[in-house]
Amino acid sequence: MEIIVPTTVEDHPYREFERVGWERAASSYAASFEAITNLFAKQLLAAVGAGPRIKLLDVACGSGYMAAMAADSGAQVEAVDFSPNMVEVATRRYPRLPFRMADAEALPFADNTFDAVVIGFGVHHFPFPLRALAAARRVLRIGGRVAFTVWAPVEEHLFQKVVVDAVREIGNPTASLPTAPAGAICEIETCLGLLRDSGFVLPPPRAETLTAFVPIESALQLIQLLTDGTVRMSSLIRSLPQEKRALLPMAVEREMERFRQGDVFKVPAAAILAVGVKA
Numbered sequence: 001m002e003i004i005v006p007t008t009v010e011d012h013p014y015r016e017f018e019r020v021g022w023e024r025a026a027s028s029y030a031a032s033f034e035a036i037t038n039l040f041a042k043q044l045l046a047a048v049g050a051g052p053r054i055k056l057l058d059v060a061c062g063s064g065y066m067a068a069m070a071a072d073s074g075a076q077v078e079a080v081d082f083s084p085n086m087v088e089v090a091t092r093r094y095p096r097l098p099f100r101m102a103d104a105e106a107l108p109f110a111d112n113t114f115d116a117v118v119i120g121f122g123v124h125h126f127p128f129p130l131r132a133l134a135a136a137r138r139v140l141r142i143g144g145r146v147a148f149t150v151w152a153p154v155e156e157h158l159f160q161k162v163v164v165d166a167v168r169e170i171g172n173p174t175a176s177l178p179t180a181p182a183g184a185i186c187e188i189e190t191c192l193g194l195l196r197d198s199g200f201v202l203p204p205p206r207a208e209t210l211t212a213f214v215p216i217e218s219a220l221q222l223i224q225l226l227t228d229g230t231v232r233m234s235s236l237i238r239s240l241p242q243e244k245r246a247l248l249p250m251a252v253e254r255e256m257e258r259f260r261q262g263d264v265f266k267v268p269a270a271a272i273l274a275v276g277v278k279a
């Protein structure tokens with residue numbers, strides 16, 4: 001029997017905003033923001049039991065490092081991202097791994113193909129995250145696991161908060177991150193709701209907050225890293241008029257001061273890890 005796999009997604013301005021942003025960020029991602037998402041990758045892979053003989057799909061794989069970690073653990077890996085530039089970077093870095101261009105909402109794989117699907121810091125970038133999780137569920141075999149990470153609320157995710165607060169202080173008192181049409185995805189309850197609503201049922205899906213301390217040398221380094229390697233924070237920073245932007249490093253440094261440890265700042269980054277099983 002022929003298996004029909006969806007290949008197209010609904011046009012949406014938010015998808016376009018993200019696509020343009022990731023196309024721009026792709027060339028610097030591996031040298032910038034990857035160092036932050038990487039801090040949570042081991043736990044994400046452990047949550048789906050990545051290892052020998054596991055067929056694993058990395059969705060929104062970015063520069064490809066997590067797919068490479070999974071392959072090193074013995075897993076049989078496929079990886080997709082909707083940004084052609086990201087796929088090119090990942091393929092150049094890990095030429096033996098099969099990276100493909102695909103949207104998370106239209107995965108180009110047959111039903112019941114994988115034992116595990118991981119989505120590292122992707123779900124909050126999708127215009128319709130429920131559709132993406134339903135797609136992940138479709139390609140999982142019965143008993144297969146999905147795990148995803150998103151950033152925790154800004155009050156807990158201080159790595160983001162130090163910059164958001166500085167932007168608010170110097171230029172835009174109501175500044176906030178651009179949000180997908182589905183709304184913010186940063187609370188444990190929202191993540192669990194997405195898992196339940198996309199059909200992950202047994203055993204009960206679970207979610208927890210993880211914290212890592214990011215060593216940062218200076219406010220300038222943090223601003224550069226976010227400007228080059230992200231889409232939403234980058235757009236927030238770049239929304240400042242030029243004369244205000246010059247004030248940003250000093251304002252961020254003031255916010256970071258409480259995290260100083262000798263010559264570096266150890267700034268807490270907080271993520272939610274959510275796990276579901278296809279019953």
Ligand SMILES: C[S@@+](CC[C@H](N)C(=O)[O-])C[C@H]1O[C@@H](n2cnc3c(N)ncnc32)[C@H](O)[C@@H]1O
Nearest residue numbers: 022037060061062081082083103104120121125
């Ligand atoms: C923050 S990066 C995360 C990359 C990698 N998973 C990691 O943990 O470092 C977000 C990635 O999601 C991809 N992305 C965003 N929206 C997507 C979509 N609708 N379908 C597939 N990939 C998408 C971007 O191109 C980007 O590579």
